[in-house]
Amino acid sequence: MAQRTVLVVLFDDVQSLDVTGPVEVFAGAEKHVPGTYRIRTASPDGAPVRTSSGLTVVPDLALAAAPAPDTLIVPGGQGTRHPDPALVEWLRGHGPRARRLVSVCTGAVLLARAGLLDGRRATTHWAYCDRLARDHPAVDVDPDPIFIRDGHVATSAGVTSGIDLALALVEEDLDRDTALSVARHLVVFLRRPGNQAQFSAQLAAQTARREPLREVQRWITEHPGAELGVEALAGRAGLSPRHFARAFRAETGTTPGRYVDRVRLEHARRLLEDTGDGVEEVSRASGYGTPEAMRRAFVKSLGTSPAEYRRRFRPAPAR
Numbered sequence: 001m002a003q004r005t006v007l008v009v010l011f012d013d014v015q016s017l018d019v020t021g022p023v024e025v026f027a028g029a030e031k032h033v034p035g036t037y038r039i040r041t042a043s044p045d046g047a048p049v050r051t052s053s054g055l056t057v058v059p060d061l062a063l064a065a066a067p068a069p070d071t072l073i074v075p076g077g078q079g080t081r082h083p084d085p086a087l088v089e090w091l092r093g094h095g096p097r098a099r100r101l102v103s104v105c106t107g108a109v110l111l112a113r114a115g116l117l118d119g120r121r122a123t124t125h126w127a128y129c130d131r132l133a134r135d136h137p138a139v140d141v142d143p144d145p146i147f148i149r150d151g152h153v154a155t156s157a158g159v160t161s162g163i164d165l166a167l168a169l170v171e172e173d174l175d176r177d178t179a180l181s182v183a184r185h186l187v188v189f190l191r192r193p194g195n196q197a198q199f200s201a202q203l204a205a206q207t208a209r210r211e212p213l214r215e216v217q218r219w220i221t222e223h224p225g226a227e228l229g230v231e232a233l234a235g236r237a238g239l240s241p242r243h244f245a246r247a248f249r250a251e252t253g254t255t256p257g258r259y260v261d262r263v264r265l266e267h268a269r270r271l272l273e274d275t276g277d278g279v280e281e282v283s284r285a286s287g288y289g290t291p292e293a294m295r296r297a298f299v300k301s302l303g304t305s306p307a308e309y310r311r312r313f314r315p316a317p318a319r
Contacts, residue, residue: 003035003036003037003038004036004037004038004070004071004173005037005038005039005040005067005068005069005070005071006022006023006026006037006038006039006040006069006070006071006073007040007041007042007066007067007069007071007072007073007098008022008023008039008040008041008042008073008075009041009042009043009063009072009073009074009075009087009091009107009110010041010042010043010049010057010059010075011043011044011049011077011079011083011084011087012049012050012079013050013051013052013077013078013079014049014051014052014057014075014076014077014079015051015052015053015075015076015077015078015104015105015106015159016051016052016053016055016057016077017159017160017162018075018076018077018104018105018107018159018162019041019051019057019075021104021159021160021162021163021166022073022075022102022104022162022163022165022166023039023041024163024186025163025166025167025170025182025186026039026166026170027039028181028182028185028186029170029173029174029178029179029182032178032181032182033174033178036173036174040060040061040066040067040069041057041059041060042059042060042061042062042063042065042066043059043062043063044062044063044084044086044087044090045062046059046061046062046063046065047059051077052077052078052079063087063090063094066094068094068097068098069098070098070099070100071098071099071100071102071169072094072095072098072100072101072102073102073103073104073107074091074101074102074103074104074107074108074110074111075103075104075105075107075162076103076104076105076106076107076108076109076110076124076125077105077106080106080107080109080110081109083109083110083113087110088110088113088114089114091110091111091113091114091116092114092115092116095111095114095116096116098152099152100152100153100154100169101116101152101153101154102153102154102155102156102165102169103122103124103154103155103156104156104159104161104162104165105124105125105156105157105158105159105161105162106124106125106128107124107155108122108123108124108132108155109124109128109132109135111153111155112132112135112136112139113136116153117136117138117139117153117155118136118138118139119138119139119140120139120140120150120151120153121140121141121142121148121150122139122140122141122142122148122150122153122155123141123142123143123144123145123146123147123148123155123156123157124141124155124157125157125158126143126157126158129141129142129143130143145157146158146161146164146165147161147164147165147168154169160188163186163188167179167182167183167188170182209251210247210251212236212237212238212239213237213247213248213251213252215236215237216233216236216237216248217252217259219233219236220233220259220260220263221263224260224263224264224267224285224286224287225284225285225286225287226287228256228260228287230244230245230256230257233248233256244256260287261297264286264287264288264297265286265297265298265301265302267285267286267287268282268283268285268286268288268294268297268298268306269302269309271285271286272306272309272310273310279291279294279306279307282294282306283306291306294306
């Protein structure tokens with residue numbers, strides 16, 4: 001197997017975790033399977049860069065001297081707000097030459113400025129998705145997934161999602177066991193599926209202002225297998241169903257039904273990842289009632305069945 005060059009672009013005010021997260025993943029894979037990856041970092045002029053947290057990172061070389069990469073990684077950070085035009089121009093010329101072009105967090109902004117995301121589906125940190133869509137209308141911005149693959153271009157959300165994406169790339173290059181070994185060493189999940197939402201159900205919705213509605217939110221989270229129809233929830237809040245539904249949406253930004261759906265999916269996903277419970281047992285505990293109802297929910301939201309989800313994303317027992 002030919003050694004693959006992984007080139008990470010550096011610039012002032014880069015987010016340090018956007019750099020070190022993927023680097024640690026590929027470096028771990030190289031230790032597990034020597035000769036697999038050659039990791040290089042490069043800044044526009046080869047000079048050290050100061051990250052947004054104040055750390056100084058010394059690159060291996062200047063971009064002009066960088067080898068043609070197999071995988072080109074563009075991290076994000078405050079430095080993407082007013083990027084060096086020379087860096088954008090370098091990406092425009094060299095990005096298409098990489099077998100895989102990867103961005104972490106707001107690194108997608110640099111790719112978009114270089115015209116490398118035009119006509120593609122992409123994501124970035126949730127706080128910048130609207131701006132990316134507004135400034136680059138030719139990009140199909142999806143704010144939900146933690147990472148997206150569109151052809152040879154892969155974009156990811158906030159900082160930790162860069163680790164998820166890097167693990168996915170290692171699994172693609174080598175195998176699941178290698179990715180699992182790296183994930184265990186870093187004490188992270190093997191990898192979350194790319195179409196998993198950037199937020200948990202609780203974070204995706206706002207916390208209600210009034211205590212009765214906040215209590216209902218807590219009840220839903222703690223009792224996903226209970227009767228969670230609007231009438232039952234309204235009774236817990238001491239409101240009429242119509243008033244409850246209207247107030248819940250006004251204060252959380254989502255309907256009671258959608259909130260319940262998210263909580264149940266998240267609960268089922270965690271049971272499949274963390275327990276050996278059967279699919280039928282998981283479906284009952286998560287409020288779906290039947291395995292078929294849970295299967296439909298998984299296929300709709302995650303694009304895979306519960307059984308396949310468990311096979312792919314539940315860590316194998318340690319040897």
